[in-house]
Amino acid sequence: MRCTSEIDVRDVDESCINIDPIQVGGRLTADAMKAVIAYGDGYSVCDHCRKPFRLDFIQKPPIQQFHKELAAFVNMDEARVVPGARRGFQAVAGTYVQKGDPVLITALSHYTEVLAVENNGGIIREIPADDGKTITTDSAAETIETVSREFCRPPVLLFLDHFDYQYGNEHDVRGIIRVARQHDIPVVYNGAYTVGIMEVDGKGLGADFVVGSGHKSMAAPAPSGMLAATTERAAEVFRTTEARTDLTGRTFGIKEVEMMGCTLMGVTLVGMMASFPHVRERVKHWDEHLSRGRKVVESLERIVGTRIQSEMPRNHTLTRVDTIQSFDKVANTHKKKGFFFSSELKARGIAGIIPGATKVWKFNTYGLSAAQSDYLAETFLGIAEKYGLDIQ
Amino acid sequence: MRCTSEIDVRDVDESCINIDPIQVGGRLTADAMKAVIAYGDGYSVCDHCRKPFRLDFIQKPPIQQFHKELAAFVNMDEARVVPGARRGFQAVAGTYVQKGDPVLITALSHYTEVLAVENNGGIIREIPADDGKTITTDSAAETIETVSREFCRPPVLLFLDHFDYQYGNEHDVRGIIRVARQHDIPVVYNGAYTVGIMEVDGKGLGADFVVGSGHKSMAAPAPSGMLAATTERAAEVFRTTEARTDLTGRTFGIKEVEMMGCTLMGVTLVGMMASFPHVRERVKHWDEHLSRGRKVVESLERIVGTRIQSEMPRNHTLTRVDTIQSFDKVANTHKKKGFFFSSELKARGIAGIIPGATKVWKFNTYGLSAAQSDYLAETFLGIAEKYGLDIQ
Numbered sequence: 001m002r003c004t005s006e007i008d009v010r011d012v013d014e015s016c017i018n019i020d021p022i023q024v025g026g027r028l029t030a031d032a033m034k035a036v037i038a039y040g041d042g043y044s045v046c047d048h049c050r051k052p053f054r055l056d057f058i059q060k061p062p063i064q065q066f067h068k069e070l071a072a073f074v075n076m077d078e079a080r081v082v083p084g085a086r087r088g089f090q091a092v093a094g095t096y097v098q099k100g101d102p103v104l105i106t107a108l109s110h111y112t113e114v115l116a117v118e119n120n121g122g123i124i125r126e127i128p129a130d131d132g133k134t135i136t137t138d139s140a141a142e143t144i145e146t147v148s149r150e151f152c153r154p155p156v157l158l159f160l161d162h163f164d165y166q167y168g169n170e171h172d173v174r175g176i177i178r179v180a181r182q183h184d185i186p187v188v189y190n191g192a193y194t195v196g197i198m199e200v201d202g203k204g205l206g207a208d209f210v211v212g213s214g215h216k217s218m219a220a221p222a223p224s225g226m227l228a229a230t231t232e233r234a235a236e237v238f239r240t241t242e243a244r245t246d247l248t249g250r251t252f253g254i255k256e257v258e259m260m261g262c263t264l265m266g267v268t269l270v271g272m273m274a275s276f277p278h279v280r281e282r283v284k285h286w287d288e289h290l291s292r293g294r295k296v297v298e299s300l301e302r303i304v305g306t307r308i309q310s311e312m313p314r315n316h317t318l319t320r321v322d323t324i325q326s327f328d329k330v331a332n333t334h335k336k337k338g339f340f341f342s343s344e345l346k347a348r349g350i351a352g353i354i355p356g357a358t359k360v361w362k363f364n365t366y367g368l369s370a371a372q373s374d375y376l377a378e379t380f381l382g383i384a385e386k387y388g389l390d391i392q
Numbered sequence: 393m394r395c396t397s398e399i400d401v402r403d404v405d406e407s408c409i410n411i412d413p414i415q416v417g418g419r420l421t422a423d424a425m426k427a428v429i430a431y432g433d434g435y436s437v438c439d440h441c442r443k444p445f446r447l448d449f450i451q452k453p454p455i456q457q458f459h460k461e462l463a464a465f466v467n468m469d470e471a472r473v474v475p476g477a478r479r480g481f482q483a484v485a486g487t488y489v490q491k492g493d494p495v496l497i498t499a500l501s502h503y504t505e506v507l508a509v510e511n512n513g514g515i516i517r518e519i520p521a522d523d524g525k526t527i528t529t530d531s532a533a534e535t536i537e538t539v540s541r542e543f544c545r546p547p548v549l550l551f552l553d554h555f556d557y558q559y560g561n562e563h564d565v566r567g568i569i570r571v572a573r574q575h576d577i578p579v580v581y582n583g584a585y586t587v588g589i590m591e592v593d594g595k596g597l598g599a600d601f602v603v604g605s606g607h608k609s610m611a612a613p614a615p616s617g618m619l620a621a622t623t624e625r626a627a628e629v630f631r632t633t634e635a636r637t638d639l640t641g642r643t644f645g646i647k648e649v650e651m652m653g654c655t656l657m658g659v660t661l662v663g664m665m666a667s668f669p670h671v672r673e674r675v676k677h678w679d680e681h682l683s684r685g686r687k688v689v690e691s692l693e694r695i696v697g698t699r700i701q702s703e704m705p706r707n708h709t710l711t712r713v714d715t716i717q718s719f720d721k722v723a724n725t726h727k728k729k730g731f732f733f734s735s736e737l738k739a740r741g742i743a744g745i746i747p748g749a750t751k752v753w754k755f756n757t758y759g760l761s762a763a764q765s766d767y768l769a770e771t772f773l774g775i776a777e778k779y780g781l782d783i784q
Contacts, residue, residue, distance in 0.1 A: 003426040004666045007453045010430045012439055026434020034395040036432045036659065038402045040425055042418020042607025042614045047404055050746075061399045083475035083615050086652040094511060105637070111644045112653055118635045119486060119649045126639040215434025215658060222434045222658030223475050223615070243510045245497070247518040252503045257511045260478040261504055266607060266614030267428065267659055274396045354442075 012351050017372050020352030021318055021362040022165075025197050025217035028271060032219055035274035036267050044266040052254050055262040055269075056080060066273045073280060074195055074210045076202040076228035080238060080256070081214075081264045081272065085192045086112035088211035088227035089159065090119070091258035092188050095237045097122040101156040102147050104180075106135045106171065108164035110190065117159075125155065127176075132311055133167050135160075137175030144183055154183045160207075162200075163193040167310040168318030168364075177206040186233065192216050193318060195226070196279050197366055198286040208233045214268065219275035224268040292373035293317035293365040299377035304390035305329070309360065317366040328358040330387040344383045350376060404743050409764050412744030413710055413754040414557075417589050417609035420663060424611055427666035428659050436658040444646050447654040447661075448472060458665045465672060466587055466602045468594040468620035472630060472648070473606075473656045473664065477584045478504035480603035480619035481551065482511070483650035484580050487629045489514040493548040494539050496572075498527045498563065500556035502582065509551075517547065519568075524703055525559050527552075529567030536575050546575045552599075554592075555585040559702040560710030560756075569598040578625065584608050585710060587618070588671050589758055590678040600625045606660065611667035616660040684765035685709035685757040691769035696782035697721070701752065709758040720750040722779040736775045742768060 001009040012018050013027050028036065039045065048060040056067045071079035082088050089112055097103055099121030105113050107129040117124055127135055127143040140158075148154045158180050162173050173189060180187045186208040194200050195212030196219065202210040214224025229237055238259065241252045255261045264272075294314050300306050305325030310316075327341050334340040342355040353361055365373055384391055393401040404410050405419050420428065431437065440452040448459045463471035474480050481504055489495055491513030497505050499521040509516055519527055519535040532550075540546045550572050554565050565581060572579045578600040586592050587604030588611065594602040606616025621629055630651065633644045647653045656664075686706050692698050697717030702708075719733050726732040734747040745753055757765055776783060 003430045004423040005669070007427055007430075007662060007666055010433075010436055010439065010453075013433060020435075020439075022438065023433065023435045028432045028434075031396040033429070033432055035399055036428060037425070038395045038399075040420045040428045040613055040663065041402075041405060041415065042420075042605075042610075042612055042616070043412075043415045044402055044614070046414065047402065047412075047743075061402075083479070083655075084652075084657075087475070090652055107637075107640045111633075111642075111647060114635045114637065114642075114644060115633055115647060115649050115652050118633060119652075124635060124637050126637050128639055213434075218434075220434055221432055221613075221660070222436070223656055223660065224434070241503075241507055241510060243506045243516060245499075245506065245516050245518050247520055248499045250503075250506075252506060255503060255507060257507050260476075260482055260507050260511075263475075264615055265476075267663075268613070268615065270399060271432065271659075274399055277397070351439075 016349050016351035017368065017376060018352045019350065019363040019365055019376065021364045022216060023352065024317075024364045024366040025219070026215040026222070027219060027367060028221065029219050029275045029278045031274040031278065032221070032271040035270045036221060039267050039270040042266055045269055046265055054254055055265065061270060061273065063269065063273070066276065069276065070226055071228050074191070074200045074202045074212065074228050075204055076210050077231040078234035078238065079226050079228040080259055081269055082225045082227050082259070083263060083268070084215065084223040085190065085211045085213040085225040086116070087263075088209070088225055089113050089116040089188065091227055091237055092209055093117055093120050093122065093157065094258055096157045096186060102151045104143065104147065104155045104158040104185070106161065106164070108133065108135065108166050108169070108171075109159055109161055110165050110192065113159040113190065122156070133309070134169050134311060135171040135176065137172045137179055140176040141179045144179060144185070148183065155185050158185050158187045159190060160187055161190040161192070163316045163318065165193065167320045168193065168314070168316035169311045170315040174205055181206055193316065197283060197289070199283045202228060203230065209237070214272045218272055218279050220272035221268045224264055224272050289317055289366050290314070292368055292370060293319070296365050296373055296377045296380070299381050302381065302392045303384040304392055318362065318364040320360065320362045322360050324359050326384065326389050330389070331358040341383070344386070345379070348379045348382070350379055408741050408743035409760065409768060410744045411742065411755040411757055411768065413756045414608060415744065416756045416758040417611070418607040418614070419611060419759060420613065421611050421667045421670045423666040423670065424613070424663040427662045428613060431659050431662040434658055437661055438657055446646055447657065453662060453665065455661065455665070458668065461668065462618055463620050466583070466592045466594045466604065466620050467596055468602050469623040470626035470630060471618050471620040472651055473661055474617045474619050474651070475655060475660070476607065476615035477582065477603045477605040477617040478508070479655075480601070480617055481505050481508040481580065483619055483629055484601055485509055485512045485514065485549065486650055488549045488578060490548075494543045496535065496539065496547045496550040496577070498553065498556070500525065500527065500558050500561070500563075501551055501553055502557050502584065505551040505582065514548070525701070526561050526703060527563040527568065529564045529571055532568040533571045536571060536577070540575065547577050550577050550579045551582060552579055553582040553584070555708045555710065557585065557710075559712045560585065560706070560708035561703045562707040566597055573598055585708065589675060589681070591675045594620060595622065601629070606664045610664055610671050612664035613660045616656055616664050681709055681758050682706070684760055684762060685711070688757050688765055688769045688772070691773050694773065694784045695776040696784060710754065710756040712752065712754045714752050716751050718776065718781050722781070723750040733775070736778070737771070740771045740774070742771055
């Protein structure tokens with residue numbers, strides 16, 4: 001089926017149980033879908049833009065109110081919408097990182113944090129993970145000391161992923177932020193895998209910034225996201241233009257330099273807003289999503305040779321699994337090679353695993369109903385059984 | 393009518409003739425609307441993302457092909473999609489502008505160019521406009537000389553709007569670029585008001601970069617846009633990451649630093665792609681849109697006291713008009729004050745003029761059918777007649 005002569009209809013979330021590691025938190029709610037249809041046109045939220053002509057002041061649709069609610073949602077003072085979490089990282093790095101400045105990330109940090117630092121000439125230093133692939137407070141404290149000695153000054157910024165994208169492991173954000181604050185290092189809490197699916201208390205954690213992703217975890221179209229800050233940091237990262245042109249003497253009001261003025265002028269923002277009441281509700285039910293995910297992980301563990309690479313018990317629905325000694329052994333002799341696994345999944349209505357992957361792969365069960373997650377757990381076992389793998 | 397409990401349905405383009413200065417080129421085509429519905433979910437274009445894991449390599453939907461066609465469309469060598477034209481300016485400024493560097497804009501440049509320069513510590517110098525509010529080659533040449541003397545080196549970059557956002561006036565891009573090239577100054581051709589509504593020949597003009605806006609002129613959802621470059625400049629502005637993390641030795645393949653990796657991962661890009669065949673066709677019919685717009689301008693000129701502030705004859709459908717001596721005189725005694733005008737327009741099915749504006753205001757007739765533009769022309773005259781303004 002096609003929606004234009006060159007573009008196929010996308011119906012993966014209508015026709016399958018999708019467990020794609022990055023997609024599941026970004027599925028639109030029904031309200032968002034309705035809003036997307038009404039606000040598809042470019043600049044669609046600008047009908048009622050009046051002085052001072054900035055996106056977050058627009059009252060109809062209620063964008064101004066949404067910004068306040070967004071800040072409150074993660075318990076921060078100010079928030080702006082941005083075209084993806086990465087634009088949040090970029091804005092913060094652009095504000096604090098000068099050439100040659102040491103910047104801390106972790107051994108499991110997302111690549112977009114690295115790009116944000118690289119583009120400002122900062123020097124990356126990683127906080128190591130422990131054997132269980134988690135970042136501990138001790139490790140952070142030690143790295144801060146080492147890097148401070150190396151550069152004769154503390155790092156200018158710390159990017160901290162609450163849950164990382166590689167393993168979906170939880171890292172000790174509270175402890176690490178406490179240590180960073182002792183050294184006056186501003187901390188960016190990367191909530192790409194938390195904001196919108198579980199409750200986040202930015203100021204409670206001591207974070208200077210909270211970054212969230214609309215298309216990853218807030219049931220919003222891409223590219224969308226949020227950058228929230230404390231009042232003190234907001235004055236820095238959301239600083240307004242001071243430019244005055246030399247000849248005409250033009251000034252540009254309260255446009256914010258790092259935001260490049262307005263950010264999401266249409267469908268992306270309205271989609272985010274339409275989903276928001278549902279998102280605010282769904283974060284209260286994170287435990288249910290987590291326990292469903294754990295059941296799926298338990299069934300995978302029953303397949304002999306399968307090893308969960310993520311920390312156990314799971315604290316996130318994103319999980320990395322090693323099936324080299326189970327499904328990959330089947331792939332070695334199957335005529336479809338590794339593609340047998342995705343074929344079998346597809347035949348059973350499961351989508352989102354990279355086709356051909358039978359060694360190490362990731363999946364995310366967020367958003368599945370109890371019936372769907374039970375079905376998924378049974379499906380993994382069923383495929384294992386079909387190919388004669390031992391089940392404990 | 394509401395699409396959620398807090399968000400009204402937007403139907404301005406369904407229920408009215410919309411002449412909003414910034415919105416008319418961003419109305420979705422029917423194909424884009426279908427694509428938007430199918431690709432609303434976050435990360436919706438990533439289903440078939442395979443190595444090397446970059447947006448512009450995805451073949452299904454045909455994003456890779458689209459990027460090639462996009463570059464060819466403006467006769468440049470390479471193109472990337474970006475979240476709005478402003479992100480294109482930001483990427484170029486980030487590549488070429490260091491603290492203290494002189495950067496040329498024009499007296500009519502868009503504010504986002506200023507922000508891009510400001511954020512990199514560049515020093516703005518404006519090329520003056522002449523009395524007719526156009527930027528001439530002579531003026532550009534003189535400013536380049538003056539600024540080069542002032543800084544003992546030529547400016548590092550020139551931002552040049554083919555048509556400006558204030559008057560919709562055409563500036564001598566060909567001549568100005570020729571002069572800039574003589575001084576080895578890279579030029580950003582700002583096509584926010586051209587790319588997608590008229591034919592643009594980037595390399596023919598000698599531009600180093602062509603920036604376009606999806607939501608302003610390419611019938612695409614917001615935020616979207618494009619940044620195109622010559623092969624030589626592409627290597628600079630689309631440079632890939634060179635970062636290698638210190639501890640884990642991670643590298644990040646061919647992710648592009650200024651793009652922050654991938655840019656438009658869903659509805660914005662697919663909307664742009666779905667509209668593209670129509671956009672490519674519609675640019676051939678620019679003359680028709682222009683002549684319809686001229687008829688509207690002619691009718692406004694017949695209202696005694698009204699003055700077209702934009703250059704005449706019009707070379708763009710975006711026009712700035714001064715009605716201080718016509719409609720504003722009515723406003724002075726009308727109980728609704730300036731709002732009488734927007735009320736009268738609204739009652740006649742015309743939307744897009746800032747409510748209350750009767751002094752100096754802008755409108756854009758792009759995309760109107762012949763019948764609609766005739767109706768609009770008559771409507772302006774009809775309102776003038778109703779309030780006893782003289783008509784020539």
